Amino acid sequence: MTDTLSYDVAHLLAGGMVLVSFMLLYQDRMSALLNVFALHAAVLSLSVGWQAFVQNAPHLYVTAFIALGLKAMLIPSALRRIVRRLDIHREVETAVGIGVTMLAGVGLVALSIVLMLKVTAGVDPLGRQDLAFALAVILLGLLMMVSRRNAVSQVVGFMSLENGLILAASGARGMPLVVEISIAFSVLIAFIVIGLFLFRIRERFDSVDLSALHRTRGDTH
Amino acid sequence: MIAAATLACISSYRVSARINAAASLATLFGAASFLAIRPEAGTLLFIDDLNIVFIVVNAFVGFTTSVFSASYIGHEIESGRLTQNHIRFYHAMFQSMMFGMNLALVANNIGLMWVAVELATLTTVVMVGLYRTHEALEAAWKYFILGSVGIALALFGTTLVYVAAQPVLGEGLQTMAWTNLIVHVASFEPAILNLAFVFLLLGYGTKVGLVPVHGWLPDAHAEGPTPISAVLSGLLLNVALYAVLRFKMLMAGNAGAVAPGPLMIGMGLASLTFGAFMLYRRRDIKRLFAYSSIEHMGIITFAFGIGGPLANFAGLLHMTMHSLTKSAIFYSVGHIAQIKGTQQIAEIRGLTQSHPLLGWGLVIGVLAIAGMPPMGIFMSEFLIVTSTMARSPWLAVPLVVGLLVGFGALMRHVNTVAFGEPLGRDAPDQASYAPLYGHLAIVLAAGIYLPAALVHWFQAIAILLG
Numbered sequence: 063m064t065d066t067l068s069y070d071v072a073h074l075l076a077g078g079m080v081l082v083s084f085m086l087l088y089q090d091r092m093s094a095l096l097n098v099f100a101l102h103a104a105v106l107s108l109s110v111g112w113q114a115f116v117q118n119a120p121h122l123y124v125t126a127f128i129a130l131g132l133k134a135m136l137i138p139s140a141l142r143r144i145v146r147r148l149d150i151h152r153e154v155e156t157a158v159g160i161g162v163t164m165l166a167g168v169g170l171v172a173l174s175i176v177l178m179l180k181v182t183a184g185v186d187p188l189g190r191q192d193l194a195f196a197l198a199v200i201l202l203g204l205l206m207m208v209s210r211r212n213a214v215s216q217v218v219g220f221m222s223l224e225n226g227l228i229l230a231a232s233g234a235r236g237m238p239l240v241v242e243i244s245i246a247f248s249v250l251i252a253f254i255v256i257g258l259f260l261f262r263i264r265e266r267f268d269s270v271d272l273s274a275l276h277r278t279r280g281d282t283h
Numbered sequence: 284m285i286a287a288a289t290l291a292c293i294s295s296y297r298v299s300a301r302i303n304a305a306a307s308l309a310t311l312f313g314a315a316s317f318l319a320i321r322p323e324a325g326t327l328l329f330i331d332d333l334n335i336v337f338i339v340v341n342a343f344v345g346f347t348t349s350v351f352s353a354s355y356i357g358h359e360i361e362s363g364r365l366t367q368n369h370i371r372f373y374h375a376m377f378q379s380m381m382f383g384m385n386l387a388l389v390a391n392n393i394g395l396m397w398v399a400v401e402l403a404t405l406t407t408v409v410m411v412g413l414y415r416t417h418e419a420l421e422a423a424w425k426y427f428i429l430g431s432v433g434i435a436l437a438l439f440g441t442t443l444v445y446v447a448a449q450p451v452l453g454e455g456l457q458t459m460a461w462t463n464l465i466v467h468v469a470s471f472e473p474a475i476l477n478l479a480f481v482f483l484l485l486g487y488g489t490k491v492g493l494v495p496v497h498g499w500l501p502d503a504h505a506e507g508p509t510p511i512s513a514v515l516s517g518l519l520l521n522v523a524l525y526a527v528l529r530f531k532m533l534m535a536g537n538a539g540a541v542a543p544g545p546l547m548i549g550m551g552l553a554s555l556t557f558g559a560f561m562l563y564r565r566r567d568i569k570r571l572f573a574y575s576s577i578e579h580m581g582i583i584t585f586a587f588g589i590g591g592p593l594a595n596f597a598g599l600l601h602m603t604m605h606s607l608t609k610s611a612i613f614y615s616v617g618h619i620a621q622i623k624g625t626q627q628i629a630e631i632r633g634l635t636q637s638h639p640l641l642g643w644g645l646v647i648g649v650l651a652i653a654g655m656p657p658m659g660i661f662m663s664e665f666l667i668v669t670s671t672m673a674r675s676p677w678l679a680v681p682l683v684v685g686l687l688v689g690f691g692a693l694m695r696h697v698n699t700v701a702f703g704e705p706l707g708r709d710a711p712d713q714a715s716y717a718p719l720y721g722h723l724a725i726v727l728a729a730g731i732y733l734p735a736a737l738v739h740w741f742q743a744i745a746i747l748l749g
Contacts, residue, residue: 178478180474181475200439216428223435226439227438227439234446
């Protein structure tokens with residue numbers, strides 16, 4: 063295996079994640095959004111798997127497998143069930159227009175690549191590219207969280223952000239296993255908590271639109 | 284200590300506030316034993332001069348809170364706001380949260396510390412939403428989203444630190460250990476460290492409640508059960524601050540990296556000023572003290588940002604005093620809110636007449652937190668101001684203005700709440716006064732006389748902090 067090939071493939075996969083992050087940004091249907099998120103997680107798992115192969119680090123396969131099983135299959139299907147039960151699969155409410163969001167996204171990606179390449183000049187090129195792309199994915203996830211009003215799409219934004227974190231951690235050569243497994247666990251816990259919240263929110267307000275939730279702003283009650 | 288916390292997590296399902304308190308007491312003894320016997324640093328856990336202070340404060344306030352929570356929760360069951368199932372859940376979560384916080388403090392590994400902080404966050408989110416009211420859910424959701432984003436940023440910062448350390452220390456677990464990082468930090472790539480610190484400060488700063496990212500704090504304090512407000516203010520903010528301090532020590536060890544001080548001074552001053560002004564217009568009493576926590580975390584961050592032995596000493600002292608005083612205030616506020624059936628300041632009057640013990644406890648607590656002379660907080664604030672004067676006089680101006688503004692606001696509110704004709708519902712109080720007055724007594728004693736051993740101990744840490 064030549065170095066250039068391994069580099070190119072890692073580059074391709076990490077770049078693919080940024081691309082899928084963009085696809086998340088312009089989805090306007092809940093089911094499509096969840097499908098794209100599953101794709102996002104699948105690309106992540108491929109990317110982590112490739113890193114495991116290149117770095118000769120078998121424990122990363124575990125991370126890749128968790129990403130595939132949990133995030134690409136289990137969580138999207140659970141979310142799909144929630145969406146169906148709550149009957150909110152029609153439209154995704156956005157707080158900001160999609161055009162503006164996309165432009166902001168392009169700006170963020172440019173920013174993260176310029177920043178990371180400058181800062182990490184001393185690190186080996188493979189990890190460096192991965193870090194740059196990972197930061198882009200993280201920022202896009204943040205952007206998605208602020209530009210959506212719906213609780214489910216905010217959660218999807220948050221999970222795509224976590225995917226970016228795992229991409230970064232896997233790109234860092236030899237980062238210990240403890241961290242990766244615990245990340246997976248914490249995502250699981252986070253998901254359970256979120257699930258609880260979604261149902262509770264539904265019980266109370268008959269809507270998962272978070273703009274229904276701002277009575278506590280200030281002391282107005 | 285950790286075993287105790289984990290065990291308690293299981294056993295407290297058998298519903299008893301007593302078990303909760305006993306477990307916390309065991310944790311306290313465990314923590315105190317670290318004072319005498321100090322275990323060798325392992326790759327995952329370690330004890331040193333800095334974290335032992337945090338651990339002891341943490342365990343002590345955790346214990347008194349569990350005593351307070353026993354009487355608080357008893358009242359909540361009687362009034363039907365919580366059921367037995369809630370309580371079981373509550374106690375399990377309480378112990379998991381204490382476990383998470385203690386683990387974060389003893390962790391020798393930046394990854395493990397991150398996991399522990401996340402654990403503490405998730406458990407507190409659930410506790411804040413315990414009442415299942417509209418406001419509590421909103422507060423919990425807000426806390427959850429902001430907390431998760433903060434913690435995500437912190438993880439990215441942690442990864443960057445690892446990336447910076449990896450060329451020097453090689454691969455594997457030992458590269459994430461504090462004890463190794465701090466020795467070799469001088470040869471890390473400074474540019475990566477800079478970027479990492481920005482992420483870490485924003486990430487853990489969210490949990491400290493520093494101003495641009497403080498949005499979750501007042502809601503979470505106001506809507507959760509009061510024992511949780513007490514541990515949030517008194518402990519969780521400290522744990523996050525501890526993380527920031529550790530990374531600050533790393534930054535200070537590398538000559539090429541940007542100095543972390545000015546960033547922390549900036550965020551600290553912003554929090555102080557913002558918190559102080561926000562105190563004026565509060566109508567909810569728990570929210571009032573939540574903003575006061577933002578103000579004080581600002582002061583502490585500012586002190587550590589100034590740096591140097593004296594300011595660090597003052598920062599540590601202030602942190603300890605703030606934990607004790609603020610949790611004492613929340614103990615009294617919790618009972619007051621239960622008696623009056625409201626948290627609105629306008630509906631509470633004349634507490635010193637209707638409930639002298641609680642009322643005067645609150646007055647003393649507020650005087651202490653506002654920085655009146657005989658109390659410990661006065662001393663630490665005084666030290667912070669003088670050390671700022673010595674090092675950069677201009678920064679002392681906004682600091683003193685912020686302190687005075689906060690003082691005025693607190694005096695105004697405590698005056699209306701504590702004095703005048705009693706107003707509102709009057710019910711006999713079944714409060715537990717021991718935690719409240721115990722804390723206040725320590726704060727008062729610290730203000731009058733600090734034991735020499737304690738002073739030496741804090742001075743050693745202050746030098747360690749650089």
